[in-house]
Every structure is written in structure tokens, then in C-alpha cells.
């Protein structure tokens with residue numbers, strides 16, 4: 297018999313060769329219907345794959361990314377099967393699951409094309425095949441046989457993929473008449489794929505390289521229930537309206553230039569103002585919490601990244617070294633700020649009395665992402681982290697965690713993210729050998745995080761085997777106005793870098809000790825945070841943050857001079873005010889400026905000019921009537937103060 301350990305720690309005994317699906321059935325029939333994948337000792341697998349040795353397992357239901365991944369990946373295979381039936385001779389590139397659904401890159405050949413108008417017939421074919429309850433069958437194949445199969449089939453894309461794989465690591469998945477090269481995992485069969493929507497068709501170069509042939513990329517999404525698909529499509533409609541790329545363009549916040557390079561956002565004046573305001577807001581809070589600013593360069597010697605371990609881990613898959621005319625001199629763009637901060641810590645001796653030391657920097661980092669992965673501001677190649685590193689003693693860890701949690705809660709409140717959860721990532725319960733750092737320190741750190749979250753009353757989930765090898769962490773996921781979940785802030789304990797950089801402080805025993813390092817970024821990155829903020833608010837930012845707070849609309853050219861006087865007055869009161877002096881009808885000006893999401897519209901004409909007043913309209917509300925300039929200035933400043941002071945009173 298083998299011992300199967302469930303996530304709650306309970307153990308069950310089974311004959312060797314038992315499958316995840318059978319274990320699920322053994323627990324309850326209902327559960328068996330709800331699970332789509334299984335993790336066996338941390339590795340996600342097919343529910344139908346036999347388990348031969350003692351193992352810790354986790355069954356994944358729809359709400360787990362692992363389940364959706366298996367579901368959507370299986371759906372990609374199903375789509376490929378349907379396409380092969382409808383467009384014989386089609387060759388297949390790659391077909392992965394993505395965050396929302398899946399895609400497949402296909403080459404229908406020179407005599408066939410697939411366009412969006414063909415999608416409904418492919419959907420229909422998929423449904424027809426799904427109902428036949430085709431089984432996804434895994435088969436390990438020798439490399440030679442794998443190559444032969446796709447040579448016979450004439451699919452040069454798969455041949456290229458296989459030729460890069462090592463013999464003995466290759467598996468096929470078959471369902472119906474369709475066979476694909478794949479690592480899995482997959483669903484047991486197609487019958488749970490009940491609702492299908494193919495979303496769009498795009499061009500994609502084979503392997504993301506424009507020197508290669510352009511393939512047809514077909515995106516789709518599937519669900520186990522029609523109702524889930526209907527809800528999803530409704531959400532997509534709403535999300536389109538709030539797409540940060542669309543609103544970013546409309547509000548002139550940021551842009552991209554093919555010439556500068558993809559994935560490299562260019563912040564336009566209004567976006568830069570917004571970002572600066574967010575930065576100074578956080579800087580002020582951090583000052584109150586004892587952070588000290590530091591500034592470090594965008595590159596570092598290759599050696600630095602060898603020491604930190606980043607080179608070994610990411611070197612091949614990231615930007616390559618920058619050489620100088622000096623022979624042997626090599627630098628790397630920084631993918632993280634931590635090593636630079638370690639060197640600052642190291643630049644002078646520290647006593648236990650000085651700790652914790654907290655270095656903060658809005659540090660811009662660069663990470664290579666494949667062009668197909670890039671998306672607006674949420675997936676970019678260069679971004680700025682609201683980064684800080686705390687160097688502390690083990691006995692200070694819990695307090696530091698609580699303080700960082702305070703900062704994160706403060707930010708969420710100021711920006712109206714009221715719906716969020718946090719996840720604590722701890723070690724594998726069974727196997728502690730894969731982690732660096734002493735057992736005692738880990739024990740203490742994990743306990744400290746759990747207690748800190750409890751004391752702060754956070755809505756927390758605990759995940760085992762999710763910690764990095766160098767330390768446990770706490771992540772924050774916010775739900776936006778449409779209920780979509782975004783990962784934002786993170787707090788990460790690190791035993792590794794202090795070791796690698798040989799950091800130390802002198803304890804009260806006069807001996808040298810290693811500090812613990814905490815990485816934390818409440819926003820995550822400025823780019824991602826602004827993207828999420830746009831999608832959450834639909835571009836209607838809080839008054840304190842919004843780039844333009846008011847716009848003066850003269851009803852005709854005659855009142856342009858008066859409009860300028862008003863705007864000057866308000867700007868002197870620190871109210872960010874524009875004038876719309878275009879020669880347009882007032883109705884059009886009002887509509888246009890409402891589209892720009894400017895909170896206050898100030899209409900001025902004969903009546904207002906004679907009485908030194910403005911007619912005030914609040915975006916989306918009724919007219920507020922006629923006011924003296926100073927009265928309006930007071931109104932706005934009070935509103936801003938209210939927003940910020942309600943936050944301030946919560947500090948400490």
C-alpha cells in the first residue's frame with residue numbers, strides 16, 4: 297500500500313497505481329466531478345495518471361489555476377482536432393493555455409485560410425467532438441518515433457520542437473484521431489468541455505521571430521457550464537470599456553513606439569504627472585515609516601549577478617550582457633534592485649542597534665519577455681518597482697511585516713481597493729531540504745507572518761509548498777470593480793542574498809550575525825499598478841490623484857480672457873486646471889471633457905464674467921450651481937483634504 301497525504305495533512309492508504317480521479321471518487325462523487333487536475337508532490341499531472349509511491353497530493357477544482365490550465369490546454373487540443381477535421385493538412389505550431397483561455401498557432405497551408413467568420417463552424421465541430429467523450433491518452437515515445445510520426449504527417453513545426461527535446465522526455469497525447477506532442481497535463485476526457493467560444497484570429501510569427509513564417513493564431517475560451525461562459529462574455533464586454541490600453545490612449549497617459557521597442561512604455565506628460573503623484577504619496581508614507589531613499593544605476597557588472605545567483609538562474613533567458621570597449625568588461629541590465637541595495641548595506645559596518653535598515657528606491661528594472669507575452673502596461677520589458685529592502689534581526693521580523701502590511705492597507709484604502717485577499721506562501725510540509733536558511737529561522741519567519749496577518753485582521757489563505765527556496769512570502773491580490781483578481785503588492789523574506797553577499801551586523805554579544813532581508817513592493821510596479829488602477833476606476837481617478845481636476849469652458853471666444861483669469865487663479869490654489877478654448881459649441885465641449893474624465897467642468901459666459909463666478913458641473917452629477925472662484929477653490933481643496941485625511945487618520 298502507498299500513503300497519500302492530502303493538503304489538510306490527513307493520510308489515506310491505497311494500492312500502488314491509484315489515480316487522482318479514483319482518489320477524488322473515494323472522497324466523494326461530487327468532488328470527482330469538480331476536479332480537473334492533481335498535484336503530486338508539487339507537480340501538476342493528469343487525473344488519470346497512476347501514482348506508484350507515497351505522495352502528497354492536491355486535487356484542483358476550477359478555482360485553482362492548475363485546473364483551468366489543464367482544462368484550457370485540453371481545449372486547445374480539441375480545437376486542433378476540429379481544425380484538422382475541417383482543414384485537412386493543417387500544420388500545428390504551439391497551443392498553450394493562457395491566463396484566460398487558450399490559443400493555437402496553426403498553418404492551414406497555402407490553399408486554405410481561417411478567418412473570424414470561420415470560428416462558429418470550428419466551435420460547432422469542437423462541441424460535436426467534446427460530446428463523444430474522447431479520452432486524452434498519454435503515451436511516452438522515443439525521440440526517433442516522435443520525429444517519424446510528424447515527418448510522416450509533414451508537420452515541420454512539431455519536428456523542430458521535438459528535435460530540441462531530449463530523448464526519454466517526450467510524450468504524446470491522443471484524443472480521437474488527433475495526436476499532439478505535449479507534456480500535459482490534460483483532462484481525463486473531452487466531456488467536461490461544455491461551453492466553447494472562439495474569440496479572435498491574429499497573425500503570429502513562428503517562435504515570435506518575424507523572419508519566420510506568419511501563422512494563424514486562434515484564441516478561445518471554454519467552460520464546464522454554459523452559464524459560466526455567458527458571464528465571462530458579459531465581463532469581457534465590460535472589460536473592453538475599461539481596457540487600460542484604450543483609456544491610456546484616450547487620456548494621453550502613455551504610449552508605445554515600435555521604434556523605441558516593444559514592451560517599453562513611454563509615459564506622456566499626463567501619465568508622468570499621475571505617476572509622480574503616486575510616487576510622492578508613497579514616499580511620504582515611507583518617510584513616516586522610517587525608510588531611507590537610495591539611488592542605484594540601471595546596470596551592474598556581470599559579477600554582481602553571478603554573486604546574486606540571478607545570472608545562473610535567468611542569464612540565458614534574459615537580456616544578454618552589454619560589452620564595453622574594454623576587453624572582458626560585461627554589464628547586465630538590472631532585473632532587480634536587491635543586489636545593489638545589498639552592496640549599499642555592506643558599505644559600512646552595522647550594529648544590532650541600528651537595525652532595521654530600510655532602503656527604498658523607485659528602481660527601474662528590465663526583464664526579457666517574449667513579444668507574444670507583452671500586454672499594455674501589465675507585461676512589459678522595462679518597469680519601475682516601488683522597491684525597498686529591509687535588513688533586520690530575526691526578532692524584528694514580525695514587527696516589520698506588520699508595518700509593511702500597514703503601508704499596503706493604507707494604499708489600498710487611498711485608492712479604493714476595498715476587496716482583496718492575501719496569500720501566505722510557506723514551505724512544503726514534508727520536505728524541508730530544498731530550502732536555504734536554518735530550520736529555526738524558517739520556523740520563526742513562518743510563524744511571524746501568520747501572526748502578523750492575524751493581528752492585522754487580514755483575510756488570508758495559507759498555501760504550502762509555495763514559498764521560494766530562499767524564504768516565505770505574503771502576496772496581496774485585489775479584486776477590481778468588475779471582480780477580476782489582480783496580483784499587486786508582495787512581501788518576501790530572503791535568507792539567500794544575505795548569505796551570498798555575506799552581509800552581517802554586530803550583535804549585542806559582540807559577534808557577527810546575518811541580517812534577514814525583506815523585499816517588498818506595495819504597488820508591485822508602477823506600470824502594473826497604474827494599469828490595474830485604470831481598469832478598476834475606468835479612468836475616473838480619485839480627485840487627489842487625477843491629472844486634471846478642472847477644465848474651464850468659455851461659451852464663446854469672447855470669454856477666453858475671462859477663462860484664463862479663472863484658470864490662473866485656480867492654478868495658484870494648486871488646483872490643476874485647463875481651458876478648452878476650442879471654437880466649438882458648449883454642448884460638444886462638455887461631452888468631450890466628460891470623456892476625458894475631468895472631474896469638474898467650469899462653464900463661463902456673460903453672467904459669470906459680470907459676477908466673478910463660474911458655473912460648476914461635477915462629472916456624472918447634477919449642476920452644482922454658480923460659485924465665486926474662491927468658493928470653488930475651497931470646495932475642491934476640502935474634497936482633496938477629506939480624501940487624504942481620512943487616510944492619514946489611519947496611519948500608526
Ligand SMILES: [Zn+2]
Nearest residue numbers: 369478479480
Ligand atoms: Zn497538450
Ligand SMILES: [Zn+2]
Nearest residue numbers: 632633634815
Ligand atoms: Zn528585492
